[in-house]
Amino acid sequence: MSAPSGPRPLEYERVAGELRQMIVDGELQPGDRLPSEGELTARMRISRGTLREALRVLSAQKLLTSSRGVNGGTFVAEPSPDDVVEHLETSLTLLSRSRVTSAHLLEMRSQLEVPAAELAARRRSEEDLHQLEQSVAGMNEAGDPSVAHLNSHFHLLLLRAAGNPVLEMMATPVFTVLRERFHRVEPGEEFWLRVAAEHAEIVAHVRDRNSRGARRAMRSHLSGLRDTYTRIDVSKLDNLRAG
Structure with a gap:
């Protein structure tokens, strides 16, 4: 039966x-x-x-x-890229409350952004490079909360420079869900200074069309973000237990 x-x-x-x-x-x-x-x-x-x-x-x-x-x-209808992003974002937001963890999302970022950095170094235009350099300069000058927005924007610019619109459609919802998950936590000035320096290193490789260097720098950058987000998650969990 x-x-x-x-x-x-x-x-x-x-x-x-x-x-x-x-x-x-x-x-x-x-x-x-x-x-x-x-x-x-x-x-x-x-x-x-x-x-x-x-x-x-x-x-x-x-x-x-x-x-x-x-x-x-x-x-x-022919769905637009924004329609795809909206649908994925809603689904990921709901799943992140139960089955999808921050670790899953960060792992997905690596799968998308590490090869994207390599592609960006190969395919970027002069306009792409200009916008990436402006983003790095803006992060060094900005104060909270603008710096968090500039951080996300940098990663979107890099994905666009890779020349594959599907990468941006897949990654944008992941960025949004992670940002919403951690937007109430302030990592501190030292964290953002390190992020800006790592962004500058990635851009330097993109400028030189050094695809291997861009790939390596992005992998290292995301590894550091993963460690920070993991510490924040553990700290939040401990606070909930203590409360």
Whole structure:
């Protein structure tokens, strides 16, 4: 006797899943207009209320968009990079409260940013280099809380310099969740001075197009961040136990 597989999805969830799969499989392409409500309800043997609820679900997931007028209707949307980031950010935020730890997020950063630094050294433009140098200079001059924002911005600039937009889409939600997790903790001036110096070292390698040096400097930088975040996590846990 097989074990129960959990509650069956509601009818509108089933319909939303079928339509979502059609989009993923390419049966429905971005820009395609969905068949009329009457045609879909007849084809899928569902009520209009069920179909409308399914379409609302897919619209909330940025997979469908609607417009009014003579040429209006419901169309398959093409998610923007911001849509992807928003979805990943929401999911990671929720998971970070239970199953995803800071260690997991920091490990993911290394997987993304170490090779990104190498790529940035190979592919960066003069404008990329200018913005990275400005970021380093800004960190040396800024006070809290601006320095924390400049720190995150530096890492995003480096990812953009790598020339692969997927890297930025994958890393931005990780940055955001980590920032929210530690935004109430002040590491101190000494920490930020060290971070600025390490950023400057990375930029020097990027400037020289030294891909191995950039990779090595980024790995060392993230290792130091991991140690700091781990100490903060342990300290927060001890404070909670003491309280």
